[in-house]
Amino acid sequence: MNTGPGNLFTGFLEDFYAEGEEHLASARRNLLALEPLAGRQVTGSAIEELLRSFHSLKGLSAMVGVNEVTLMAHVMEEYLRDVQTIRSNVEPAAIEALMDGVHAMEEVIAARRKGLAPPDISSVLNSLKLTAAKGITEIPTDTVSTPAGTAWHFSFVPSAELSDQGINVGVVREKLKEVGVITRASPRVLNSGIAFDFVVSTEKTAAEIGTLIPLGVTLKPAEEPTLASAAAEAPATAPSNFVRVEMQKLDELMRLIGEMVISRAHFDETIRSLENRLAHGDFRTLQEVHARIERQLRNLRQAVMQVRMVPIAHIFERMRFVVRGLERDTNKHVRLEIKGQDTEIDKLIVDRMLDPLLHMVRNAVSHGIEKEGIVTISARTAGERVIVEVQDNGRGIDLERVTAKARSAGVIGSKDSVDVAGVLEVICAPGFSTREGADLTSGRGVGMAVVRSTIQELGGSIELETAAGEGTKFTVTLPLTLVILDALLITLCGQRFAVPQSEVREILAVEALAMRRLEKTNLIPYRGGVLPVIHVSEFLKFNANFAEPQATIPRPRIHVLVIGSEGKAVGLIVDKVTGQREIVVRPISDPQLRIPGIIGATELGDGKPVLIVDAEVVARLAGQQKEAFR
Amino acid sequence: MKAHLAAAHTYILFQIAGTTFAVHSQSVDRIEMIEHVTPLPNAPRFIDGVVFTRGQVIPALNLRCRFGFERIPPTNRTRLLVIGKPDRMVGLIVNSAREFMAIMPDMIQPPGESLSGLSGEYLQGTVTVGERIILVVKLEEVIRLSQGMEEIRGGA
Numbered sequence A: 001m002n003t004g005p006g007n008l009f010t011g012f013l014e015d016f017y018a019e020g021e022e023h024l025a026s027a028r029r030n031l032l033a034l035e036p037l038a039g040r041q042v043t044g045s046a047i048e049e050l051l052r053s054f055h056s057l058k059g060l061s062a063m064v065g066v067n068e069v070t071l072m073a074h075v076m077e078e079y080l081r082d083v084q085t086i087r088s089n090v091e092p093a094a095i096e097a098l099m100d101g102v103h104a105m106e107e108v109i110a111a112r113r114k115g116l117a118p119p120d121i122s123s124v125l126n127s128l129k130l131t132a133a134k135g136i137t138e139i140p141t142d143t144v145s146t147p148a149g150t151a152w153h154f155s156f157v158p159s160a161e162l163s164d165q166g167i168n169v170g171v172v173r174e175k176l177k178e179v180g181v182i183t184r185a186s187p188r189v190l191n192s193g194i195a196f197d198f199v200v201s202t203e204k205t206a207a208e209i210g211t212l213i214p215l216g217v218t219l220k221p222a223e224e225p226t227l228a229s230a231a232a233e234a235p236a237t238a239p240s241n242f243v244r245v246e247m248q249k250l251d252e253l254m255r256l257i258g259e260m261v262i263s264r265a266h267f268d269e270t271i272r273s274l275e276n277r278l279a280h281g282d283f284r285t286l287q288e289v290h291a292r293i294e295r296q297l298r299n300l301r302q303a304v305m306q307v308r309m310v311p312i313a314h315i316f317e318r319m320r321f322v323v324r325g326l327e328r329d330t331n332k333h334v335r336l337e338i339k340g341q342d343t344e345i346d347k348l349i350v351d352r353m354l355d356p357l358l359h360m361v362r363n364a365v366s367h368g369i370e371k372e373g374i375v376t377i378s379a380r381t382a383g384e385r386v387i388v389e390v391q392d393n394g395r396g397i398d399l400e401r402v403t404a405k406a407r408s409a410g411v412i413g414s415k416d417s418v419d420v421a422g423v424l425e426v427i428c429a430p431g432f433s434t435r436e437g438a439d440l441t442s443g444r445g446v447g448m449a450v451v452r453s454t455i456q457e458l459g460g461s462i463e464l465e466t467a468a469g470e471g472t473k474f475t476v477t478l479p480l481t482l483v484i485l486d487a488l489l490i491t492l493c494g495q496r497f498a499v500p501q502s503e504v505r506e507i508l509a510v511e512a513l514a515m516r517r518l519e520k521t522n523l524i525p526y527r528g529g530v531l532p533v534i535h536v537s538e539f540l541k542f543n544a545n546f547a548e549p550q551a552t553i554p555r556p557r558i559h560v561l562v563i564g565s566e567g568k569a570v571g572l573i574v575d576k577v578t579g580q581r582e583i584v585v586r587p588i589s590d591p592q593l594r595i596p597g598i599i600g601a602t603e604l605g606d607g608k609p610v611l612i613v614d615a616e617v618v619a620r621l622a623g624q625q626k627e628a629f630r
Numbered sequence B: 001m002k003a004h005l006a007a008a009h010t011y012i013l014f015q016i017a018g019t020t021f022a023v024h025s026q027s028v029d030r031i032e033m034i035e036h037v038t039p040l041p042n043a044p045r046f047i048d049g050v051v052f053t054r055g056q057v058i059p060a061l062n063l064r065c066r067f068g069f070e071r072i073p074p075t076n077r078t079r080l081l082v083i084g085k086p087d088r089m090v091g092l093i094v095n096s097a098r099e100f101m102a103i104m105p106d107m108i109q110p111p112g113e114s115l116s117g118l119s120g121e122y123l124q125g126t127v128t129v130g131e132r133i134i135l136v137v138k139l140e141e142v143i144r145l146s147q148g149m150e151e152i153r154g155g156a
Helices: A006-037 A045-064 A067-086 A092-114 A122-132 A160-164 A169-179 A206-212 A247-273 A280-308 A313-330 A347-368 A399-408 A420-427 A447-457 A615-629 B139-151
Strands: A150-156 A181-189 A194-202 A217-221 A309-311 A333-339 A344-346 A372-382 A385-392 A461-467 A471-479 A483-492 A495-500 A504-511 A516-518 A521-526 A529-535 A557-563 A570-574 A576-585 A598-603 A609-613 B010-016 B019-024 B028-033 B047-053 B056-062 B079-084 B089-094 B096-102 B123-129 B132-137
Touching: A006 A045, A006 A092, A006 A313, A045 A067, A045 A181, A067 A092, A067 A122, A092 A122, A092 A313, A150 A169, A169 A181, A169 A194, A169 A206, A247 A280, A247 A347, A247 A483, A280 A309, A309 A313, A309 A347, A313 A333, A313 A347, A313 A372, A344 A347, A347 A372, A347 A385, A347 A447, A347 A471, A399 A420, A420 A461, A447 A461, A483 A557, A483 A570, A483 A609, A504 A521, A521 A557, A529 A557, A529 A615, A557 A576, A557 A615, A570 A615, A576 A598, A576 A609, A598 B047, A609 B047, B010 B079, B010 B089, B010 B132, B047 B079, B047 B089, B079 B096
Parallel strands: A333 A372, A495 A609, A529 A570, B019 B132, B056 B089
Antiparallel strands: A150 A194, A150 A217, A181 A194, A309 A344, A372 A385, A385 A471, A461 A471, A483 A495, A483 A576, A504 A557, A516 A521, A521 A529, A557 A570, A598 A609, B010 B019, B010 B096, B028 B079, B047 B056, B079 B089, B123 B132
16 A cells, blocks of 8 residues: 555545544444443344444555554444344444454554554454354455445545645545445556546436546446345435534644734834824824734634534543553542533543543542442633543552652652652652553553653643542643644753744854944844844843853854844844744743733643743844943 | 642742842743743843743743843753733743742831841832741732843843
């Protein structure tokens, strides 16, 4: 499958991940719905939907060559189809096997996504095959019940020319969905590249189809006869009003708005500086226009943020599955209660919260609950923040055990002990884990340290309440939305700062000797002319900086950020430029902290605030200060 | 599962330059170890910098400095008292905060004439327990006053 043109295939893979995830989520839901009916005869929508999910997963995974998923989906589909045809009972063991199968598929896809080797699925596959209760010796490429209509065979050979016209396999597939129901999709390796074959079932005539299919697609009636449809009713493909959008595109939208926000601030400052130079009426008009832009920008920002919001149910629902698995592995009886799953939160936050939530729920089941108990996960909105709680009614955190463990792990001194107030700090310390090795339930061993740093990076925080015999509660506070921007990380006066990259035109490294002084201004050669440069550190005064004073050690080379527009450019001398990354902006709202030039703070994963500097404002203020000294 | 130290008339005691101060525990949201304060340039004089708490950026107000002493580097006994007001959260840096004490309202003597100087403004009164003299702090005043001094930028 590696023969296909790279970018095309990558786009296709992304599609597979997104769609695969949806099918897996639906499969999980339906398996859970099926569970109470175990041991009985089962008919109805759950089985049908499961069949549809597994069938789609089979087709999708075959298309991108994720064979493990194809194999598992196939066996599961076979089994369910038998269940449906002969109306047999679904045994509890079968449901377990199916759940294991879904879980294994998830792991395979996750590994694929990260470019890792897929996990070993042989045992899961074996138990699935046993469940299916018949030896499956080979995987036929096609065992599909075709919905009513005629089957047509389409094939598509991607090429660079077609790709230039925006036609790729994703587009083709979308188009074919308009034609009818895709019942089979598989890739075929050609000498020159790759071809995709689709079998589409439709009631449309050839002429109608002809108008729908894009360039580069050939069509002929399918050779294989349409199977007598087992499912009498056609699958409910309800018309959808949803568009699937790549997160990247939304991120880009947010970034553009972020730039507009900064420009708006400059616009505002410019207007203010004109107050005494303009006729009063003109000035008022400018102000009004500005106020309108500000309001519209705010609305725009909110609207885009709204697009990024998804219900937290996405990850909460998954926990049912996790708890179920844990119950089985630990022989405990756990009831999972979910509250507030309609609470909406930024997609990125939801995605990033999956692992922390997983870890906390696992902790609650494996460390909190003894024999049986309740784990509650809840979410609610409080102002601009979302509060997520994971609570169990188990035995509470055993402080003595934590103390012993923390001592041996060197997290605390050998004489220190852990109390309720300090326990969170200790269990979140890197290198702390109350269970040695990886037991069944500790999973991938994310650890509370990672849980906390993930939450902090998202701009959130975590708290813990625990009482012996009463239980444990983790409270996670998260921002509703994120403002993300690309920033340069710099050092000034020995301290880390972030500068929005959109403000920086260029980074220069200049020989210190090349700097010339004209009256009170330092100049460096720049693009055949000169560029005035400012020592920002002279402008920034700190009250309490107990770090080593970074005296003005003469450096052979100086680093300069070029700020401002052509003709008005100015250079800011910084100690170092240490990197570049995407940061989550957190507002600084306290009245005592409104410092000109500081627009917010961010966190780079270590819990320490890093200030975000508006380089243009700093350059201007530093320049003004200089002038005042003249 | 009590999250907050909510018992009425419980005071948290802390030391600054050898003197014991007390704040009503009800105004204190929590006490944190100070891991890292990010110095904030051009900040008001009493502000050491900013810290994150519950994902919020809050000021770290140096109480030692606020009470007229020079700054000293933090030690492992330095604590941050997080004052949680509905509209505003402020962190107070104190040298140590390890003791709690139940204080009856009638034990608090109004600040005498001798204390009516600078410190008189932010003192609710004094409590004498045996040999110890404890100064009870008017938190609102500590925070408000420094807010009034917002214009006084440090350093320059």
